[in-house]
Amino acid sequence: MYSLGEIEAQCKKAAKGVGLSWGLAEETGLIARHLSELRLPGPDAIYLSLKFIDDNGLEHPSIYEGSFDEIGKPKTGLLLGVFFLDCLSDVLESNIKIKDPVIGPLSVVGALLRLQNEQYSFSVSWDNCQITMNEDGFNVSGKNINPKSVGSLVVSISESSKEPFFLKRSIERSSIDSWDFLTKMAHKTYVPESPMSRLLGAGADDNENE
């Protein structure tokens, strides 16, 4: 049972640990946090993208250049979500169909939740799941909330006259299945211990004490 702060920090470090840049790692931490705030399995969604990247190497970002539907190359929900945010002005008011496999599509929702303090609404749907955010609230329908992979994905983002409505965040914490993997990846960002590091790195003796 972890706090939002722990979830954000762990996912950020894990993303860096699998080789993403610090900037993308920051996005990763926030995606996990935003989903967890709504009691959705944020870290487990992030895990799917990070595991894919760890197993297959980094996606080359240029797969997105000018096209949303290049056939045959799987995309991670994590990077796809960040891409939608970055290209918001280009994707507004259109119904975008991703026809390639999407790994961990719930992360797309986590990224779009960044828009919750602005006047936007969105809908993301895949097989047996639709998630919407608009001035009436945040709604999840269907049971296939955090699939490992989906064959296609539909995203629409619109400007809205009002900020979306959210109920008060739940303080309850959920268990996280993928925590061990995230811990292992996060550990890759730490410098191994050495006598020199221990002696000099912090600027104080072991027994700094008076």
Add this chain to the structure above:
Amino acid sequence: MKSLKSKKIKISLRTPSEVMHLPRLGSFHQTRLSFMRQLLRRLAVEKWKFSIPVWDISADGYGTAVYSVKGPEREYSLVTFSNYLPADKRSDRVIATAWDVTFTLFDGIPDTQEIDRLKKNVPFQEEGRLNATELVLGRANKSVRLWNKVVTALSEGKQPELKDVEDVGYLMRTTAVYGSGKFGLSDRTFLKDRVELAMPFQAEMLAVYLVRCFVLDLVEFVAFEQGGENACKIEPKLRKRFGIGNSTGLGMAPFIVNHPSLFDRWIRARETAIARVREIPIMTSEEANLFSMLLESCYQNAICWTSQHPIQISKLKNLRKDLKEIKGFFKSICIGDQFPWNKLYDWALINLTLEGQEALCSLILEPYGDLVDGLSSEMAIDENKYFRLDGKLACGIIINIIKHSFSWALEYDYKTQDGQARFWYVSEDKLEPRLGQRFEEDGSELEQPLAIGRDIKELYEALQEWPLNDKIANFLMLYPQHRHCVRRVTEHREVPYGEIRDNLIGSNMKPIDMLRCKLSFFGADRFDPRSDRWVRICMYQNAPFPNELVCAYDDFWPYSGSKVS
């Protein structure tokens, strides 16, 4: 008699390029806006009530105590555990595994079951797990120099020697105080709407204040158990001289780099306060007298303030000299003089070191609570506000912002050994933040993203090869390694005081300046560096205890030390 009528002048805030350099930031002092003072002001005004519902402490000072405090809407409790600690285990480092005292700030009043749960976790600190009902986790170690002396004196019915108290300043020092969701603690998200915790570090400041109360009670209790009817309590004026120490390492430094929008709020509030006072056309005799009194107290404090570290010895020498000069110059300013504080400030810029200039900036705020204190409510921010990247921004705009606001970053040569001598990292050893020597130590490939200047310059150089009118989102598709810097650059337009304008990996960089800057916002005093990256401070020295908060709160308590003798 001079006319009191005066035309208004508009004083601009000091610019980021004037303020945001480490030597100046590292010369900051506490102010009326400091978080400790914000907290005590609230506790006094709102007449918070204190109680000690649990005191289960053995004769030698070990056991459990609970200190509760009740405000207008909510109650909080410090749950503290005092344990025997062998001398060879006592360490202020993050890598320590046992402490004299451990504590948590609990949301409400804990029942027996809650206390039992906390007893199984809080003493283990990072190895334990906390719940959302706990807001702060921390620990403290006894001052080996002072604890036994005070116990012995009190048990014999004597007061501790003032000099001993002055030399150390505290009986225990905290060595880590965690909040904001660490180790399972409550997230700030769930606290920020509580008015008493809305401003930064208020929960942490409350926990530390209550620890100070506990420590003073504990030392008197142990002395009474040893001395019986011969023992005495510490005389109230001397009692206030005991603050609570804090030993701080590099963990504080990354905070102000990693939270630019929050840091901007702190600096902006302070700079706004300074500008407002400089705009005052005429000072009254009461204001002048108050300033003179606090100036004298500040000078006396600087004389008592000692340090063994060469950096601080030099700074203290400058501070004492500067304060003396301020005293002299202020005598030449008359009550009817126009814009007296601005005159004083302008004089200070020419005649004083940074230590003196910043001490003066703190001092001139003191007579003007009405002008200044409201700014304390502007020192927090939703840090997500500026986080989303606007991908449609043209690369040329990013280049222009860098040229305009990050020219300092472009001036450094990061290819030299001196230019990139250090790297910031997190050790796998209890995740202790450390600073390495890039050309002498392993691990620089795992560098934390704190080399802001170098990374901004790399972004700038990469953008030179990219079409100026293309969207930054397209650039980041191919060069995601620059993403964190693009965000900083775009965010900077809104938070210009959020960026330290120095090379944070250079050979001459002194992390101690970053520590001192942050600690000054806490309200810390008596900075005593142990190295260029490790500092001891004193918190709440001279602060009123709970019984003194409500009946006769002295808002100028940080300056009241010289009244003791």
